[in-house]
Amino acid sequence: MPPLDRRTLLLAGLASALGAGGARAAFPERPIQLVVPFAPAGGTDIAARRLGETLAGKLGGSVIIDNRPGANGIVAGQVVVKALADGHTLLIATAASFAAAPALGQKLPYDVAYDFAPVAMLGLFPLVLNASPTLPVRTLSEFIDYAGQRPGQLNFASAGIGGTNHLVFEMIMQATGIRLAHVPYRGAGLAAADLISGQVQVMIDSLAASLGNLQGGKLKALGVTTAERQPQLPDLPTLREQGVDVVYPGWASIVAPAGIPAETMRTLNGAINEAMADTTLVARYRELVIEPVAWSAEETGAFMARDRAALSELVAKTGIKLTE
Template identity: 85%
Template sequence: MPSLDRRSFLLAGLASAFGAGSARAAFPERPIQLFVPFAPAGGTDIAARRLGETLARQLGQSVVIDNRPGANGIVAGQAVVKAQGDGHTLLVATAASFAAAPALGQKLPYDVAHDFVPVGMLGLFPLVLNASPALPVASLAEFVAYARQRPGQLNFASAGIGGTNHLVFEMIMQAAGIRLAHVPYRGAGLAAADLMSGQVHVMIDSLAASLGNIQGGKLKALAVTTDARQPQLPDLPTLREQGVDLVYPGWASIVAPAGIAPDTLRILSSAINAAMADAELVARYRELVIEPVAWSPQETSTFMARDRAILTELVAKTGIKLTE
């Protein structure tokens, strides 16, 4: 669908969801609270704030960002799951908290599949496979060949056991038929620093965090994990283009407590999807290296469930444990 037509379609859907003035008054009745499971100023937080600003204009109510970092999203999740399912309390759900955590068997005080209702997407977060500048490879094919010739001699860094960059690299190893040792760190920044210095060989990281170092020659980017090349690095091929059959972007969605009324869900979904067509939001997302996505609640739910299934299967195959 052409972008202009799609924007018109989304805005028309939003107007239809609101209906007449009397129907619109039913929701929202007060400010909407959007819980973010991260501290302020990170990419996800900034995206949530930008989305909140756009939603506030559309819904006629302010959107208050409530940062509740801690326990891999559990702190924020607990605050939202106890709230009324009236649409006035929402949560940013991430791949780590709503897919990886249950796949890894982490004990959660709620059921991510039944205690929350997906509303729409916050966005997709492109990931990139980076190599140390000291590694004598210039492409993904060269890296795979190099690793196959040196089984057990190379390693990959991550921000910790069970994190997205750990699990995605495990997928790459399965798809490419290679095996590297895992070196978990306490955070992506520490891992990236050792990657640049040559202490470790490769790492999956967010494109947003890596872009400056890639452009500055401090990292060698071998592939993006998305289904298409990214505009920030148009000459960098995807994994699939280079023969590794894997597409896995990072992601974050918007969920509500279970029990939300269908009409309220429709209003929120239409507003989020109209925001994804807003020129200012799209421009800001591009600066943040985030891809805006306009999906229905059902599409969002299907995507999230599929990701949980993929990671659950991966954990079963690899035997990854949070305590390893």
């Protein structure tokens, strides 16, 4: 057999490479693990499950929900940051763990800005400023006037120091100049119960958790923190509409370990955003009082970075400490 010349060898190598590329399995090659930093049955967990079902259909594979609660998301974060950066292990990142925690100086075993790659959004979670039925105000402006005349005499509740509902009310106080005493609870449910009974006067809470009490007349809503009014309470103005320049929805995003291939990132982002337009998913999100958002990976990352910066600035101004 005659010896192979250089040109023949090059052509053979090219054919081999093309054959290997054609044989390579398309993403995903195995089930996608979506790690949720909460126990099952909460709003974020249910949203992740609904997205997982729809996303599996878009990608032609399966999505497994892996609940890893604990340590303000650190347990889940460690699972994902140590995983292969191939797109098969993803994390639900929240405002609490990826914005508030670093802003408050919480010691984390990873850097949320560099060790993870934002992929897409899970959704926005509308918040509402609730007032106790015992408080003699009907509107946000009446509340601001009432509180302004009684500096330090009224209380606002939260689910704990440094939580989203604590920080958002601090934003409102910064924007309006009113001063209320902070009463942190061990969870939003306990705080809401004391708000209904009049032990505390106001509280920022999720619209999803508040809706039943608002519709039942057990609480009074003074405004939503989103940029637009919410369909569940179309007559309730936003804070900004009422002259208080605060826009802050709760949020959750989807991130991967840093180093995920660009093509895999594009595939995941495209499939997630297709899922966000799925009519069944949109209807399920509406039931959960979650706003579906279809953003690019770059838009998602910029949003998360802006939130970290805004909360860091708030903490610097107010001196909030986790141990206060």
